[in-house]
Amino acid sequence: MTFSGNIASKLPATETTIFTIMSRLAAEHQAINLSQGFPDFSCQPALSALVAHFMSLGYNQYAPMPGVAYLREQVSAMRKEIHGVEYNPETEITITAGATQGIYIALSAFLHENDEVIIIEPAYDSYLPGILINKAKPVYYQMLAPDYTIDWKQVMKLITQRTRMIIINTPHNPTGTLLTSGDMQQLERMLKDTDILVLSDEVYEHITYDGQVHESASRYTDLRSRSIVVSSFGKTLHTTGWKVGYVLAPENLSNEFRKVFQYAQFSVSTPMQWAIAQFLEDPAQYKGLSAFYEAKRDLFNSYLTRSRFKPIPSRGTYFVCADYSGISRMSDRKFVERLTKDHKVAAIPVSAFYKNKHDQKVIRFCFAKSEETLHKAGEILCAI
Ligand code: PMP
Ligand code: GLN
Numbered sequence: 001m002t003f004s005g006n007i008a009s010k011l012p013a014t015e016t017t018i019f020t021i022m023s024r025l026a027a028e029h030q031a032i033n034l035s036q037g038f039p040d041f042s043c044q045p046a047l048s049a050l051v052a053h054f055m056s057l058g059y060n061q062y063a064p065m066p067g068v069a070y071l072r073e074q075v076s077a078m079r080k081e082i083h084g085v086e087y088n089p090e091t092e093i094t095i096t097a098g099a100t101q102g103i104y105i106a107l108s109a110f111l112h113e114n115d116e117v118i119i120i121e122p123a124y125d126s127y128l129p130g131i132l133i134n135k136a137k138p139v140y141y142q143m144l145a146p147d148y149t150i151d152w153k154q155v156m157k158l159i160t161q162r163t164r165m166i167i168i169n170t171p172h173n174p175t176g177t178l179l180t181s182g183d184m185q186q187l188e189r190m191l192k193d194t195d196i197l198v199l200s201d202e203v204y205e206h207i208t209y210d211g212q213v214h215e216s217a218s219r220y221t222d223l224r225s226r227s228i229v230v231s232s233f234g235k236t237l238h239t240t241g242w243k244v245g246y247v248l249a250p251e252n253l254s255n256e257f258r259k260v261f262q263y264a265q266f267s268v269s270t271p272m273q274w275a276i277a278q279f280l281e282d283p284a285q286y287k288g289l290s291a292f293y294e295a296k297r298d299l300f301n302s303y304l305t306r307s308r309f310k311p312i313p314s315r316g317t318y319f320v321c322a323d324y325s326g327i328s329r330m331s332d333r334k335f336v337e338r339l340t341k342d343h344k345v346a347a348i349p350v351s352a353f354y355k356n357k358h359d360q361k362v363i364r365f366c367f368a369k370s371e372e373t374l375h376k377a378g379e380i381l382c383a384i
Pocket of ligand 1: 100101173201203231232244
């Protein structure tokens with residue numbers, strides 16, 4: 001018998017990620033790509049020089065499974081500096097191939113069949129497939145435009161005997177909102193007498209605006225004890241293509257995480273890890289990031305506020321959402337397609353981050369771009 005080609009898909013309803021679709025469309029139409037989130041400028045030359053340096057020194061073989069010790073120590077120091085919390089580099093920090101892998105492995109390591117996972121929508125699109133492939137069940141709470149706030153009393157009603165995990169993300173992609181200390185305290189109280197884990201996606205940890213702080217789950221004692229915190233150097237160092245991230249979790253959780261990690265990845269690119277570790281000797285590299293992106297946010301917003309788009313305040317991340325209902329009644333999916341093809345600016349439809357494709361006529365722009373790109377795109381958007 002020959003192979004029939006019939007396979008039962010493990011993810012029958014999963015489509016190609018919107019980031020691939022929009023970046024491809026932007027390239028096809030030579031549009032300015034403000035869709036997928038990545039900088040259009042280089043990382044610091046000193047950082048890439050360090051990679052070359054460590055490669056030439058011969059740091060080219062497998063790194064230790066949980067990561068180069070020097071880098072884990074630097075992550076520990078960075079977290080202490082910013083949040084005043086201690087993570088033991090030996091037992092509580094693991095270097096991963098980007099935050100995407102950290103998320104996927106955390107879901108694989110902790111979810112059992114029929115476990116329920118609370119997801120707060122709009123939600124970054126890699127959470128759901130990782131839940132489904134592990135035979136767990138998503139339970140949704142919807143935040144709505146324009147405020148995208150969380151009513152924790154309503155979230156509490158979603159908790160059942162089967163709830164195993166809640167996923168939070170702050171600063172939040174796609175909305176640019178931040179969880180406040182009030183949110184974190186309510187979350188902490190809500191979980192107090194449960195065994196529910198928190199997966200805290202903190203990849204934009206160093207990008208907050210208007211003097212606001214990032215309320216990491218690590219800052220709250222009870223949350224810290226049940227949290228797997230995921231972050232990424234891609235955002236912090238303008239190196240999304242390097243795919244180096246890290247995961248923080250108490251020792252008992254890190255042990256379980258590493259059981260899966262050692263067979264899914266084993267270890268992450270050695271010269272990159274050494275270079276990042278050395279680069280982080282200067283905390284200014286991450287401490288200056290908010291001001292750097294705040295100037296870009298303000299520049300891009302100066303165009304949006306003059307346009308027929310209605311920007312929704314961005315308090316963190318390098319994204320800003322905008323309501324286009326004053327321009328068109330098209331679905332957001334159709335609207336970004338037309339925007340890309342006719343006006344040569346690509347964006348992301350926020351409905352892509354809702355399971356039921358909830359369309360509030362809101363699209364997301366990435367402003368991690370050079371001033372020149374932002375001026376060009378801004379002028380186009382103002383003319384629509
Ligand atoms: N989480 C969020 C909220 C993100 O925006 C991203 C995007 N890049 C990731 C996770 C994945 O990070 P990485 O590129 O390091 O895999
Ligand atoms: N995090 C990036 C974004 O939100 C995209 C990452 C990806 O393409 N997977 O645009």
